[in-house]
Amino acid sequence: MARKLNRRTFLAGTAAGTAATALRFPAPAVAQAASFKIGLLTVKTGPLAQGGIQMEQGILTFLKEKANTLAGRKVELLIADTGGNPAGARTKAQEVIERDKVNVILGPLAAFELLAITDYVRDNATPLISLAAAEDVTQRRANPFIIRPSATSAQCCHVMGEYATKELKHRRAATISEDFAFGYEQMAGFQRVFEDSGGKVVKKLWPPLVTPDYTPFIAQIGNVDCVFNGFAGSNPVKFMRSYADLGLKAKTPLLAGWTAMDDALLRSLGDEAVGVVSAAFYSADFGSDSNKRFVAAMQKDYNVLPGGYSAGMYVAGQCVEAAIQALGAQADDRKALAEALHKVSLADTPRGAVKFDAYGNVVGDVFIRRCEKKGSALVNTVIKTYPNVSQFWTYNEKEFLANPVYTRDYPPARNLEN
Amino acid sequence: MSLWLTLAVNSVALGGLLFLLSSGFSLIFGLMRIPNLMHGSFFMLGAYLGVALLARGINFWIAALASAAAMALIGGLIERVLLRRLEGQVLPQVLLTLGFAFIIADVCLMLWTGDPWQPATPDHLRGAVQVAGLYFPLYRLVVVAVAVAIAIALWLLVDWTRLGAMIRAGVDDAPIARVVGIRVSQLFTLVFALGAALAGFGGVMGAPYLSVYPGLDFEMLPLALIVVILGGVGSLLGALVGSFLIGFLYNFGTALLPDLAYVILFLPMVLILVLRPQGLFGKVTT
Numbered sequence: 001m002a003r004k005l006n007r008r009t010f011l012a013g014t015a016a017g018t019a020a021t022a023l024r025f026p027a028p029a030v031a032q033a034a035s036f037k038i039g040l041l042t043v044k045t046g047p048l049a050q051g052g053i054q055m056e057q058g059i060l061t062f063l064k065e066k067a068n069t070l071a072g073r074k075v076e077l078l079i080a081d082t083g084g085n086p087a088g089a090r091t092k093a094q095e096v097i098e099r100d101k102v103n104v105i106l107g108p109l110a111a112f113e114l115l116a117i118t119d120y121v122r123d124n125a126t127p128l129i130s131l132a133a134a135e136d137v138t139q140r141r142a143n144p145f146i147i148r149p150s151a152t153s154a155q156c157c158h159v160m161g162e163y164a165t166k167e168l169k170h171r172r173a174a175t176i177s178e179d180f181a182f183g184y185e186q187m188a189g190f191q192r193v194f195e196d197s198g199g200k201v202v203k204k205l206w207p208p209l210v211t212p213d214y215t216p217f218i219a220q221i222g223n224v225d226c227v228f229n230g231f232a233g234s235n236p237v238k239f240m241r242s243y244a245d246l247g248l249k250a251k252t253p254l255l256a257g258w259t260a261m262d263d264a265l266l267r268s269l270g271d272e273a274v275g276v277v278s279a280a281f282y283s284a285d286f287g288s289d290s291n292k293r294f295v296a297a298m299q300k301d302y303n304v305l306p307g308g309y310s311a312g313m314y315v316a317g318q319c320v321e322a323a324i325q326a327l328g329a330q331a332d333d334r335k336a337l338a339e340a341l342h343k344v345s346l347a348d349t350p351r352g353a354v355k356f357d358a359y360g361n362v363v364g365d366v367f368i369r370r371c372e373k374k375g376s377a378l379v380n381t382v383i384k385t386y387p388n389v390s391q392f393w394t395y396n397e398k399e400f401l402a403n404p405v406y407t408r409d410y411p412p413a414r415n416l417e418n
Numbered sequence: 419m420s421l422w423l424t425l426a427v428n429s430v431a432l433g434g435l436l437f438l439l440s441s442g443f444s445l446i447f448g449l450m451r452i453p454n455l456m457h458g459s460f461f462m463l464g465a466y467l468g469v470a471l472l473a474r475g476i477n478f479w480i481a482a483l484a485s486a487a488a489m490a491l492i493g494g495l496i497e498r499v500l501l502r503r504l505e506g507q508v509l510p511q512v513l514l515t516l517g518f519a520f521i522i523a524d525v526c527l528m529l530w531t532g533d534p535w536q537p538a539t540p541d542h543l544r545g546a547v548q549v550a551g552l553y554f555p556l557y558r559l560v561v562v563a564v565a566v567a568i569a570i571a572l573w574l575l576v577d578w579t580r581l582g583a584m585i586r587a588g589v590d591d592a593p594i595a596r597v598v599g600i601r602v603s604q605l606f607t608l609v610f611a612l613g614a615a616l617a618g619f620g621g622v623m624g625a626p627y628l629s630v631y632p633g634l635d636f637e638m639l640p641l642a643l644i645v646v647i648l649g650g651v652g653s654l655l656g657a658l659v660g661s662f663l664i665g666f667l668y669n670f671g672t673a674l675l676p677d678l679a680y681v682i683l684f685l686p687m688v689l690i691l692v693l694r695p696q697g698l699f700g701k702v703t704t
Contacts, residue, residue, distance in 0.1 A: 045524060047633030050532030207672075208679050210637050212628070213432055216672040219424040234534035234631035241536060241627055246424070247546060247553035268534045268629070 035074040036324065036331060039096030040313075041082050041089060041107030048084035050233065051109050051309045054264055055131065058306065058313030059106060061297045066317075071325040082108050086116035093117040097124050104337060106316050108132065109309075111182060121145050127338040129319060131312040135185050136405050138361035138391060145338045147360040149319055150312040151281040151391075153182050154189025154406055156258050158393035159366040159386050160228065160279035161193025164255060167368075167384070168277070170225035174203035176217060176239075177230035177257075179408075186230035186257050188406035191413060193393060194228075200415040206408070211235070214242045222417075227252055232259035237268050244272035253277070261371060264307030266378040269371075273378055276371045282311040282351045283367045285382050290318075291350035311350045319344045319354075353388075361391045424554065425669045431558035433665030434565035435628075438620030439638055440645040441572060441657045442613025448589045448652015449609050451508065452501070455515040457617055458639030459522040464489045464618025465630040466526055469535045478540035478622075486619035493614025497607050505603075519635060527632050536629035561623050568616070569658050576654060585609060589652040590701070644687045650700025659698060 040059055043052030056079060068075050078100050080092035089108045096102045097120075104127045108114055111134035118137060121128045128146045130137070133153040137146060164170045173194055177183030183206065191201045202224060207217045218239075221227060227248075231239050236259070243249055254276045261278035263285075284295050284305050294314055298306040306314075323340040324331045331337060345355040352365040366389045369380035392400045404410050443457045464485045471481035496518060504510045539557045546553040576582035587595040588602050596602050621630070628634070645664055649656025664683070671682030690697060 045527065047631070048532075049527055049632055050534070053532050206676060210633075211679070212637065212641065212668070213428070215428040215432075216425055216669045217676070219421050219428070220673055220676075234629060234633075237534040237536050237629045237631070238627070241629070245546070245555040245557075245627065264533070268536055270536065270538055 035076040036070065037076050037078060037100060037102040037104075038320065039100060039102035039105045040077060040079045041092050041096070041105060041109075041113070042079060043084040043109050044081040046084045048109060048233065052081075052084070054304075054307060054309035055107060055109060055313045057298065057302050057304070058310030059317055061294060061301065061306075061310070062314045062317035064301075065293065065297060066321070070317075070321040073324050073331065078102060082113055084110060084113070086112050089113035090116050090120065093120055097121070097126050102126065103332065103334065104129065104320055104341075106130075106313060106320075111137075118143050118146065125334045125338075127334060127341055129316040129341065131309060131316075133182055133185070135391070138357075138359040139401060140405060142359040144342075144360075147319065147341050147344075147356055147362075149315040149354060149356075149362050150308060151258070151364075151366075152361060153185030154192075155361075155389060155391050155393075156279040156281055156366050157186045157189035157228075157230070158193045159368070159389060160255055160257070160277075161190045161195075161199075162197050163277075163279065163368050163384065164190075164194055164226060164228070165197040165199045168226065168253070170253075171199050172224045173199055173201050173226050173228055173255075174205065174221050174224045175201055175228045175230070176205040176207070176221075178209045178232065178235065179206040180209055182232060182259075183230050184408040185406040187228070188408075188411060189393075190228050190230075190257075192406075192411050195415070201413055202415055202417045204413055204416065209235075211238075214239045215246065218243055218246055218248060221248065221252065224252060226255055228255040228257075229260050230257040234268075236260040236265060240269065240272045240276070249275070255279075258282070258308055261369070261380060262307035262309075263305050263380055264310065266305060266371075266380065269378055271373070273371045274373050277383075278369050278371070278380065280308060280367055280369060280380075281362075281364060282308045283369055283380055283382050284311075285369065285380055286350065286352065286367065288348055288350060288352060290314075290348045294350045306350075315346075315349045315351060315354060318346055318349055322346060352385075357390060359391075363388055363390045365389065421673065425673055426666075427554050428558070429666040429669040430562055430662065431665070432668060433662035434558075434562035435620060435624050436641060436645055436661035436664055437565045437569060437658055438561075438623060439617060440642040440649075440661055441568070441654060442616035443642040444646045444649065444652060444654065444657040445585070445609050446613040447646055449585060449592075450501075450606055452511045452515065453643070454610075454613070455512060455639065456496075456519040456522060456635075457613070457642050458635035458637070459519045460489050460493060460614045460617035461621040461624070461638045462630065462635040463492075463522055463526060463621070465621030465625045465628075465634065466530050466535070467618070468622030468625055469537050469630055470530075472537045478543075482619055482622040485622050486615040489618030490611040490615035494607050494611035497610035501610070502603065502606075519639075523632065523635055530630075532632050534629045534631035535625075537625050539626040555627075557626060564623060565661075568619075569654070572654050581608075644683060647687050647697055648690050650697025652701075653697070653699040656697055656699030 042055045043049050082088040082092050106129050111132040114130050114132035122143050122145050131150040135152045138148050175187040177187050205217050256276050256278035258280035322344045326340045342356050347353050354364045357363055366386045367382045368384040370383050372379050372381050446454045467485035467488055468481045543557045543560050545556050547556050584600045588605050592602050645660040649660025672679045
């Protein structure tokens with residue numbers, strides 16, 4: 001691992017050096033003692049590698065665009081592979097904090113990895129920018145060192161709950177998602193808003209995380225107006241094919257959370273995904289300047305359409321830049337950096353304007369997209385934008401936090417039918 | 419009503435796929451006494467190769483056979499060059515196959531990235547069959563037909579040919595088979611290659627509806643284990659019955675008791691291990 005880190009450092013350093021020589025940058029007037037160190041905790045091996053690789057591509061694209069210099073400060077990126085498990089995340093967090101003395105950590109990918117290191121980064125006063133969605137990290141157990149530029153699990157699902165009743169006029173819904181915390185929080189958020197705006201969730205299905213075949217679950221869906229799914233990773237690909245194969249696609253419209261219809265996943269999907277409506281905090285289709293640059297760079301360097309993981313890391317990079325800009329010479333003070341990160345407000349990011357609430361969670365646009373076929377490729381076309389969506393949706397923050405965190409059984413589903 | 423019918427048809431379809439996966443595992447386990455922990459990897463690697471070939475516009479069946487052939491070659495080589503040296507040492511063999519499983523997983527991640535791949539169902543097998551007002555995808559029924567055809571071919575091979583007799587002799591008692599002049603070590607290579615080929619073929623057959631993604635290998639491996647322990651080691655009939663049994667248990671179990679999906683899958687295995695350790699159709703070894 002040590003060699004890996006060093007090689008990566010070396011490569012990033014050389015790349016920056018080459019760029020500087022080629023463009024003949026004048027030497028910075030202010031002497032900088034050391035470079036600003038960003039530690040990326042990502043997953044490059046095992047089943048979660050897909051999202052981890054996208055995260056890495058996102059931040060590399062951002063740093064390349066900035067020629068490894070943020071607000072005049074030279075930046076060094078250290079990449080560590082957690083292997084996608086809590087113990088690995090803890091070990092690598094310790095490695096980048098204590099040995100490499102990073103100024104800020106980006107990552108980790110999965111909620112259980114993040115939960116394994118939240119106390120550790122607080123104790124070591126190291127700011128962390130994560131995309132992991134666990135609600136309480138920015139709610140009942142908010143941490144002054146953590147900000148989240150992506151979304152909580154339920155942030156986009158609240159929006160979908162309202163869109164499904166108000167715009168699509170659905171009244172009866174079934175939900176289906178993996179039997180784990182991210183699934184519970186997503187489905188609970190959807191159910192809460194859907195039922196508060198006049199709908200009824202009549203069926204909730206929970207296939208295990210590893211499910212060889214979704215058919216037995218899909219066969220139970222029954223008579224509903226729509227099905228909301230919150231699958232993640234490679235599961236949505238499997239699920240949507242079975243859904244279409246069983247003839248439900250034509251009968252019952254499918255709605256999706258952001259991971260289930262992420263733009264990066266589109267090339268793995270086929271006709272079965274056409275027509276699926278999803279709510280996401282990022283859309284490759286979005287027309288901001290930075291997003292156009294970002295999508296073009298990702299297509300040029302990696303030949304992929306970026307999704308939420310890459311865009312989230314790009315935005316994380318922009319937050320770091322803004323915080324360094326605000327602090328100037330004090331950027332090495334980690335406590336000040338954490339505070340500055342909370343105050344970041346960006347007008348132009350690939351996902352639109354971004355600011356943070358008092359708990360460190362993003363307040364930003366949520367897009368409703370419909371999947372369409374353009375030529376031979378699938379595209380998520382934005383059909384409605386909800387601006388400045390908070391993690392609390394339209395609910396009162398105090399009341400929201402007085403309730404328990406979303407779980408499989410909270411809020412209780414009162415309209416279930418068999 | 420329609421729910422039960424869908425589940426029943428789907429049980430058979432899942433059983434067919436499981437047979438493709440586990441028949442080779444059963445033969446290898448039965449003959450060589452190695453729980454081949456890279457069997458799921460052969461399935462996944464075969465599926466990836468198939469997807470790569472399909473992306474180049476190659477006919478589905480040719481892609482499936484080509485990837486089966488590639489798996490046979492890789493499996494045969496691993497057996498001949500590496501496993502051979504560890505003959506009779508069960509633990510090192512298990513560790514070697516486990517190590518290869520990790521290596522194959524990482525190589526696949528490098529070559530095919532972490533994105534899931536799902537080839538389109540071949541054109542001539544697309545569409546749905548309508549049974550009692552209920553749609554069921556044609557492709558899954560084709561998988562069952564293929565599984566049954568392979569089951570018959572394997573049965574003919576094992577029960578009615580000289581080679582099959584030698585394999586059976588090796589399964590029953592390898593040392594005695596050696597004494598009577600059967601080249602058991604050659605059989606080992608052959609059976610290992612055949613098992614790998616069946617897994618690779620199953621991988622391509624499964625790809626259009628399972629999709630291929632990192633982690634597929636270790637999702638399939640336990641299924642092969644359950645089927646073989648249930649049916650009995652080294653018994654093709656056992657693998658066949660075990661596959662369909664698991665197909666039905668999985669489908670009806672997850673529909674009736676969704677929270678216990680895993681218990682339903684693994685409980686029969688535990689019961690069999692306690693009550694009838696040789697499996698439903700396995701022979702008692704002394």
